[in-house]
Amino acid sequence: MDFYDIIFYLFAVITLASAFVVVTTRNIIYSAFSLLFTFFGVAGIYVLLGADFIAVVQIMVYVGGILILLLFGVMLTNKITTVEIRTGTANVLPASIAVGILAGSIVTVMMWTDWKSKPGEIPITTTKALGSLLINDYVLIFELLGILLLIALIGAASIARREKE
């Protein structure tokens, strides 16, 4: 067990624990903040996997964008000052059973599978390689995603726009 492993377990614990809080706590604000830790944990795992650029993007997009969006969602849909911001749960028992079995199954499958993996060198930086991939091999998808984002932007604005009566 070396330093790498310790760091991994640390991030793994942070990620899973915060994720558990996200899905179990009844307070939506707590959920949102736990999600922040989950994202950070995942970013850490990315770093451990040598995907530094992805990790940064993870923090920037998820924490800086998506999480803020979610918080806006919470703020706009829950009258925090007057109404209980705790939210209810449903299907707890069947969901627990199903998810338990699912998790068990997946873990079992992963453990039993004979992964043909290589140790792999840890690259210094992946930014340049990713950049060249994006505008060479994946340029079409890259451009399409740009259009998709634009559509999503306009669509979201259009859907959320308050109807003028």
Added chain:
Amino acid sequence: MSESLLINICIVILFLPLVGFSTVIILGKKIPKLYIFEVTILGVALLLSIIVAYTKLTFYSTKNIIGAFTWITMSNAPVGDSISIDLGMKIDNITVLMLFVVNLISFLVHVYSIEYMRGDKRYTRYFAYLGIFTFSMLGIVLTHNLLMMYIFWELVGVSSYLLIGFWFEKKSAADAGKKAFIVNRIGDIGMFIGILILFTQYKTFTFDTIYQQIASGNLPFGSNGWLTAAGILVFLGAVGKSAQFPLHVWLPDAMEGPTPVSALIHAATMVAAGVYLIIRIFPMLTADAMLVIAVTGAVTSLVAATIALTQNDIKKVLAYSTVSQLGYMVMSLGVGAYVFAFFHLVTHAFFKACLFLGSGSVIHSMHHEQDIRNMGGLRKKMPITYFTFLISTLAISGIPFFSGFLSKDGILAGTLAFGKLTGHWLIPIIGFTVAGLTAFYMFRLVILTFHGEPRDHHKFEHAHESPFVMAAPLVVLAALSIFIWYTPNPIGADQGWFMKDWVKAPSQVTPLETRFDFMKPSSEEAKAEVHGEVVHSVEYTETMHWAHYPAMVMSLILAGLGILIAFMFYQWKKFSADKLADKIKPLYNFSLNKWYLDEVYDKTAIAGTLIFSSILSWFDNKIVDGIVNGSATVTKFTSGMSGWFDTYVVDGFVNFTAFFSGFIGLSFRRLQTGKVQTYIVFIVFAVVILFLIFKPF
């Protein structure tokens, strides 16, 4: 004039009265003056029929014109290969003569009725009825097949019912209409069966085709007996229509109708239809059938003549006289004197119409007094009526120079020849007796009505001569009772155009062995013998010649005797009729009460029918209804069972299916929550199951 034009004119003549009838019956209520239209139409029809008769008799006197078309074709009829029913007209000399007679008398009756019926509340409708009646009669005259004959036959029945019961407020008139209709039906049943026998065998209704078939040896069901039966059965129709014994009872009662109607029905049209039918079926009559016809006619004429002796109602006397004369015609056909039968039909139509219209004139002026005992002395008051009535009476009595003499003499000669040739002497004896009786009762009628002193002075004072429209028809008809129209020789019709050129007996088509001996052609040369009477043998022709003068002399003597006795009794009062009546009270009553035939029918036929009806009614009520009710009960019970089965078993099953489906649906409905999260749970389970199925580990 071409043949087709002739046919077309005949069609027009046929339908003119129908047009008149339709117009008047539809519009008559709004336009009461429409009766003039009806009369005019009859006038047109009369004109056309004169043209047709003239053309036919002048240019086509030896040719029969037939216009026909196929009405119904049944290619796969159940009773034969194929049946086609033709409608059409056969225009021969008899047809055009009848056409003329019917139209003339109908027209005269129309004209006469204008005055006679004036003031009646159904005045216009009366003319409509006359129109439909004339139409029906013309149909009978013109048709060339039995089917149309039967159709128009029944139409005549219906329209006569309407006319006889015209004053239906009077119970006796309504009853008389019903009686005429029902009694006619009895005869028509026979006629219908006879027609069906012929149709079954020959698949056609057309006279000529049937006769061709019979002539070629194709008999109904292959037997002479059936041919005889068919002839007699069809003749039964004539028995009803022509008021032959024993179905003559309707005719005297039919006097309840308006007097012009009596003239129309009982002189020229309806009763003549029966005789006309026998004339049409004459070629297929076997000896047996002819004998039946002859005997029927003889009995009818005798019975009617004896009844007429004692009747006191002026119209009843004429009615029985009509029956008697019809008996003469039928008898004449029965003995084979075909030509004289038709001749008598025509002459009788004129003088009898004249007599009826004359009696109508008397009744009209006497304010509906019909009893001759209350009349008398009308000669001075009503000279035109008297003279026309007298001429007609002379004609019916068989006095020379009048038409009746010619035809009656021919018939009597025919019976005499028949008696000599076959030994049936009873028929000529009856014939001569009736001739004498006729002369007696007709002169009794004339004397009581017109001669002597008035017995009812009150009514006598009011009596007056009829106006012109009533007198004119009388004059025309009386004029037609003179011999000159028929033959130049006043004592023998043989050389007249009527007998010589116009009317010829048709060839018999029956098998030789079924004919009278005298009806068999003796040789080829004989066929072309005198008078064109090709149906008869030389012996017959000779016998007729032999019989001519004896018959004439005898009939003259008898008629003279009858007239003399009538004058002795009623004019000169040498004997008292009442005393004689007292002496032979039973016979007198027998005659006065019309041989008690009505009573006999009441006791037998009607009572029997009533008993039979009540038996049937009982049968209906108890048995038929019982069966019906029983079956109803059974049906109800089975329905109940079926209903129970339906309700509990079928419906139960159906409901169970529905319920089961509903249950399943409800159960699964719980799964369909509409909540996405629930679905996701299922998806998760599904994924897990997939894992388990594929066992990737």
Added chain:
Amino acid sequence: MLHVGLIHFLIISAFLFSFGIYGIVTRKNAVMVLMGIELILNSANINFVAFSRYGNFGLGGQVIALFVIILAAAEAAIALAIVLNIYKTFANVNVDEIDHLKE
């Protein structure tokens, strides 16, 4: 086994995925459901990156992870717009009450 390899990342990913599913299924609030979805996306991303690291696929896995992040951003934007719309219509964002699809 304590030495970290591919399997550890996969197990983390699996748990994260399970938590995401659990969140989606159990939470009533639509925003919370969205958070579950984000968890699932992250778990998928960990898989991509892990296989990119330990497999012979080059950097393709990281590129896909990048795309997923972009899609997640777009998804979050659209989803939140929808959630706002739902809130305007039903005055709440409880997904178990929004079951009009059933009718």
